[in-house]
Amino acid sequence: MRILQALPALHSGGVERGTVEFSAELIRQGHESFVVSNGGPLAEQIRGQGSTHIHMPIHRKSPASFGQILPMRRLLLDLKPDIVHVRSRMPAWIVYLALRSIAPAERPGIVSTFHGMYSVNPYSAIMTRADHIIAVSNCVREYVLEHFRVPENRLTVIQRGVDLAAFHNRNLNTQWLQQLLSRFPQLEDKRIIMMPGRISRWKGQLDFLAMMQRLVQDRPDCHGIIVGGAEPGKERFLEELERERSRLGLTDKITFLGQRNDMHNLYLLADVVCHMSTKPEPFGRTVTEALASGTPVVAYERGGAAETLQACFQEGLVRPDDHHEFAIRVSELLSRPRRDIKIPERFQLDAQVGATLAIYRNILDRKLSE
Template sequence: MTELQEPSVRPLKVVQLLPALNSGGVERGTVEFARELVRRGHHSVVISNGGRMVERLKLEGTEHISLPVHRKSLASLWQVRPMRRLLESLDADIIHVRSRVPAWIAWLAWRGMNPLTRPRLVSTFHGMYSVNFYSAVMARAEHIIAISDCVQRYILDNYRVDPARITLIPRGLDAEAFSPTLDIAAWQKNLYSVFPRLQGKKIILMPGRLTRWKGQEAFLDMMARLVRLRPDCHGVVVGDAEPGKQHYLEELLAMRDRLGLAEQVTFVGHRSDIAEFYRLAAVTCHMSNKEEPFGRTVPESLASGTPVVAYDRGGASESLNAGFPQGLVAPDDIVDFAARVDQIIDADVEITLPRSYYLDSQASSTIGVYRQLLAKGDRG
C-alpha cells in the first residue's frame, strides 16, 4: 500500500530550508516536492530569502516564510534565535535542510530546542561540497538523503556517518510536466516568431545555469565541429547567469562570435518552458567539466523522449546509464562528443528511464524516511 493510499496516517508538517528560490535544480526540486507534499495532504512550509519561484510555490499551496538564510557570513548566526522561535511556533514534524548556510542556522536553532518535542532533522546532500568544518553540518542531521551513488560514496568517504543514516533517493521529476506526448505546436509557432533562425533546424539543446563548470564553453567548441558535419543543426543555450555574474554571458557571446557561430547558436536566457525545449530538441547535451552530483537535465530530457549525450562521470553518468547508455562519451572528449551527437540525431533510439527518477517515487521514499524517523523513540 502506498503512502497515498493510507488515509488513516496523519498528515505531516514539513519545513524545507534553502538559501533562495531563484533558479537551479535544488530550487526547482524543492518547489516540486513541496507541491507533491500538498497534493498528498501534508502541510508544506519553505523558508528562504525569496526569489522568482516564490509566487509559484504559494499558488501551489505551500506557505513561504522569508528569512535572510542565504548569506555565507558569520552574521548569519544572528538568525539562530529568530529561527528557533519560528520553528517552535511552527510546531513542525520535520525540518529538511538543503544547503549549508540554512543548515547551520537550523541545526544550531534545533539543538537548542526541547529534545523531547523538537522536529526530526533531515538533510539532503545535493552536492559534493568541499570537505571542511563548514560543510560537515550537512552530516549532522539525524538522517541524510543522498541524491546519487556518487554523492553517497562521497559522504561515506569523507564523514564519519553510519551507513544506516543514509538513504539514496534520486531527485524526481514531474511525469506530467515532461511527458513525451506534450503538444508543443502553438508554443513552437510562437518561439519561431521570436527566434526565426531555429525554424527548420535540428535543435541541439544545452540547458543549465551559465557558469563555468556547467560546460557552455565546451558546448560552443563542440557546436563549431558539429555544424561542419551537420549544417542543419542549431545550438540553443537555455539558462542565465546568476545575479552579478552577467559578465560570463558576455564572454560566451564573444566566444560564439569568435568561433563564427553567431548564426548557428542562440542564447535564449532563463526560461520557464524548459519542458517544451526538450520536446523540440533533437539531442540534449550535458557537458559539465567536473563530476556533477546529479545532473537534473539528463533525466528530464530522457523523460521527454529526447536522447542525451553526456560525459561519462558523476550523477549524469548514472542516470544516462539507467536510461540511454548510448549517449555516454569519455570525459572532455569534444571530438567524440560532436560525432556522437551527429550519430544520434537521425538514429532510432530507445529510452527507458526507471521509475525511481520520477517525483512520485522520490516523494514516497522521502516521506518514508520522515515516518521512519518519527517512529523512532530517541530524538538525537
C-alpha cells in the same frame, strides 16, 4: 505531517525546482508544507501550489547570516514542524544553532540532503548532524562515506525524480512554436541542439561552444540553443560566452535563450540535449527530464548524469572532456530514428517522494519510542 524545507533561495536550479515539486507533492498527499528561504522567482509558485513560503535571508555564506538564528528559533517554536529538511549548508547551520536552545522534546526531526560533493571541512560537516542523510546519487553517497564520518545506516540514496506525466507522451504546442520562431526565426527548419542549465563556468557552456564548432562543420543544418539565466554575479561569464561565440564564428549558429519557464516544450523541440559539466555533477536533472520527454541526451561519463544515462540511455555516454567524440555522438544520434526511452522507477518523482516520506516517518517513530 508538517514539513519545513530550508534552502538559500528560490531562483533557478535543480535543488530549487526539486523543492517546488516536492512541496506540491506534500500538499497533494495531505501534508502541511512550508519553505523558508531568501525568496526568488519560484517562491510565488510555491505559494500557488498551496505551500507557505517564509522569507528569511539564510542564503549568505557569511557571519552576518548568524543573525537569523533567533528568527529561526522563533519560527520553529511557532510552526512546530514534525520534520525540518535542510538542503544547504548555511541554512543547516542556522537551523542547528537555533535548535540548541529548544528543549530536546520539542525539537523536530532533522533530515539533510547532500545535493553535491561539498568541500571537506567543518562548515560542510553540519550536513552530517541530521537524524538521517539523503544522497542524491550513488556517486554522492560514496563521496560522503569517504570524506565524512557517517554510519551507513544513516545515509540513503534517493535519486532525484521526474514527474513523468509532465514530460512523457506530450505533443509540441504549435502555438508556442510559432511564438518562439517569431522571436527567434533563426531556429526555423534547423536541427536543435540544446544545452540547458544556469550560466555557470562549471556547467560546461564553453565546452558546448567548442563542440558545436566541430558539429556544424559536418552538420550545417544544426543550431545550438543555450537555455538558462545568469544568476547574480555570473553576468561576466555570460559576456565571456558571447565573446567566445563570436570568436568561434558561431554567432548565427548558437542562440542564448536566457531563463525560461517552458522547458517541457523546449525538450520536445530539441533533437539532442547536451550535458557537459566540467566536474562530476551530483545529479543531472535536465538529463532525466529530457529522456522522459523522449529526447536523446549526450553527456560526459561522470557523476550523477552518467548514472542516469547508464540506466536509461547508455549510447549517450562519451569520454569526459572529449569535444570531438561528443560532436560525433550528437551527429550519430541525429541520423537515427528516435526510440522509446524507459525511465526506471527510481528516477520517477513518485518513488522519490515515497522514499523521502518513509524516512520522515521512521524518524518520527524513533522519537516517539524514545
